[in-house]
Amino acid sequence: MYAAGMTELEKGPLGRRRGRGARERILGASQQLFREQGINSTGMDQLCAVAQVSKRTAYQHFAGKDELVAEYLRRFDPEVMPTVFDRADLTPRERLLAAFEMPASTPLCPYIGAAVELHDPEHPASRYAREYKTSIAARLTGAAREAGATDPEQLGEQLALLIDGASARTRVLNRESWSTAKAIAVVLIDSALPASSAR
Amino acid sequence: MYAAGMTELEKGPLGRRRGRGARERILGASQQLFREQGINSTGMDQLCAVAQVSKRTAYQHFAGKDELVAEYLRRFDPEVMPTVFDRADLTPRERLLAAFEMPASTPLCPYIGAAVELHDPEHPASRYAREYKTSIAARLTGAAREAGATDPEQLGEQLALLIDGASARTRVLNRESWSTAKAIAVVLIDSALPASSAR
DNA sequence: ATCGCCCGGTACCGATCGGTGTACTTAGCT
DNA sequence: AGCTAAGTACACCGATCGGTACCGGGCGAT
Numbered sequence: 001m002y003a004a005g006m007t008e009l010e011k012g013p014l015g016r017r018r019g020r021g022a023r024e025r026i027l028g029a030s031q032q033l034f035r036e037q038g039i040n041s042t043g044m045d046q047l048c049a050v051a052q053v054s055k056r057t058a059y060q061h062f063a064g065k066d067e068l069v070a071e072y073l074r075r076f077d078p079e080v081m082p083t084v085f086d087r088a089d090l091t092p093r094e095r096l097l098a099a100f101e102m103p104a105s106t107p108l109c110p111y112i113g114a115a116v117e118l119h120d121p122e123h124p125a126s127r128y129a130r131e132y133k134t135s136i137a138a139r140l141t142g143a144a145r146e147a148g149a150t151d152p153e154q155l156g157e158q159l160a161l162l163i164d165g166a167s168a169r170t171r172v173l174n175r176e177s178w179s180t181a182k183a184i185a186v187v188l189i190d191s192a193l194p195a196s197s198a199r
Numbered sequence: 200m201y202a203a204g205m206t207e208l209e210k211g212p213l214g215r216r217r218g219r220g221a222r223e224r225i226l227g228a229s230q231q232l233f234r235e236q237g238i239n240s241t242g243m244d245q246l247c248a249v250a251q252v253s254k255r256t257a258y259q260h261f262a263g264k265d266e267l268v269a270e271y272l273r274r275f276d277p278e279v280m281p282t283v284f285d286r287a288d289l290t291p292r293e294r295l296l297a298a299f300e301m302p303a304s305t306p307l308c309p310y311i312g313a314a315v316e317l318h319d320p321e322h323p324a325s326r327y328a329r330e331y332k333t334s335i336a337a338r339l340t341g342a343a344r345e346a347g348a349t350d351p352e353q354l355g356e357q358l359a360l361l362i363d364g365a366s367a368r369t370r371v372l373n374r375e376s377w378s379t380a381k382a383i384a385v386v387l388i389d390s391a392l393p394a395s396s397a398r
Numbered sequence: 399a400t401c402g403c404c405c406g407g408t409a410c411c412g413a414t415c416g417g418t419g420t421a422c423t424t425a426g427c428t
Numbered sequence: 429a430g431c432t433a434a435g436t437a438c439a440c441c442g443a444t445c446g447g448t449a450c451c452g453g454g455c456g457a458t
Binding site for chain 1: 236310311315328372383
């Protein structure tokens with residue numbers, strides 16, 4: 001496994017002091033550049049320049065670009081999705097629909113982009129993309145269960161597919177498709193809920 | 200416009216004789232390699248080697264890789280989609296559902312792949328991908344209208360989104376998602392048809 | 399036979415890629 | 429202070445990219 005935990009503080013156990021946060025700047029530049037211009041189109045030289053970090057330093061923090069890409073995906077964790085499932089002020093049904101409220105700030109879910117660009121299912125980043133997408137479906141399934149769906153697993157998988165569809169279609173057409181996805185979600189949810197716990 | 204017409208015969212009008220079909224071999228190798236290993240991961244050297252064509256010849260038929268990629272997309276036209284809409288033996292409803300019968304031979308619709316890999320909305324291939332995706336939605340809308348949908352445009356766009364979702368999700372998860380997409384399509388169609396021309 | 403057109407082979411170009419080596423400067427703790 | 433780890437600057441490596449120049453051969457039409 002990778003050292004996913006050391007986000008911004010030192011390692012802790014040993015009294016390891018911490019130099020000026022180069023690692024954080026690298027990850028920050030990754031978030032910006034990989035999303036804006038893709039993974040393969042972003043060279044390490046440019047990335048290090050943006051991060052204001054020596055190339056040497058970058059390769060002391062990450063074994064290679066592959067590992068950096070994987071860590072970039074692990075750090076992404078869109079600010080939207082996680083919070084959606086914790087909002088207690090929403091009904092289960094509203095929580096399911098909230099996943100489709102994309103503020104157009106998300107051009108393309110980077111997990112799809114990484115899987116397509118890297119083109120290797122065994123690449124660390126591809127593995128994590130799979131893992132993450134599965135976890136999203138699981139969370140949707142959980143919310144569907146709370147909402148009282150007759151087949152929560154099916155509804156969760158269906159909603160996950162809608163999210164990916166809107167993401168891919170938005171990218172290809174250069175035009176947002178989240179409203180369409182949400183309209184479908186409404187139909188699916190209404191037809192999957194026994195009309196009892198509709199609200 | 201490009202000379203999309205000269206598939207295997209000579210130009211005709213002038214008595215231009217025809218060399219051994221180098222162009223066709225190049226396009227054939229493109230179909231194979233671009234789909235199997237992606238666009239950016241396929242070098243022109245490898246492509247020419249597979250096509251058994253000199254590199255010099257390749258660049259006499261195509262101004263550059265970009266143009267070759269665009270032509271590759273134009274030639275793709277999956278054998279599945281076009282035929283689906285012409286099958287007179289199916290009811291309109293069955294025709295709408297037939298679009299989701301993917302024989303697992305389609306790993307990822309190459310239009311999505313191209314748009315993600317090339318990462319430039321103005322790239323000729325990206326333009327054509329947009330164009331093609333729009334035409335698929337239009338054809339679905341047409342079929343939806345024949346089926347008597349209350350809002351054919353909406354249903355067509357929704358079904359198109361399902362196709363893209365299944366395609367993207369299949370790629371990321373390395374596991375087919377067409378059955379899920381079809382299940383959603385059934386719900387959408389049944390809810391969009393006034394139950395009169397259900398069959 | 400001879401001419402001209404495709405075509406294949408191959409070496410090559412400049413640019414860029416991911417990644418490294420070396421020597422120097424900084425920052426933080428004791 | 430003084431030690432040490434972290435970071436910087438910069439040159440450099442081999443590989444590969446898309447694309448081109450040049451040369452020699454095969455084949456169809458005249």
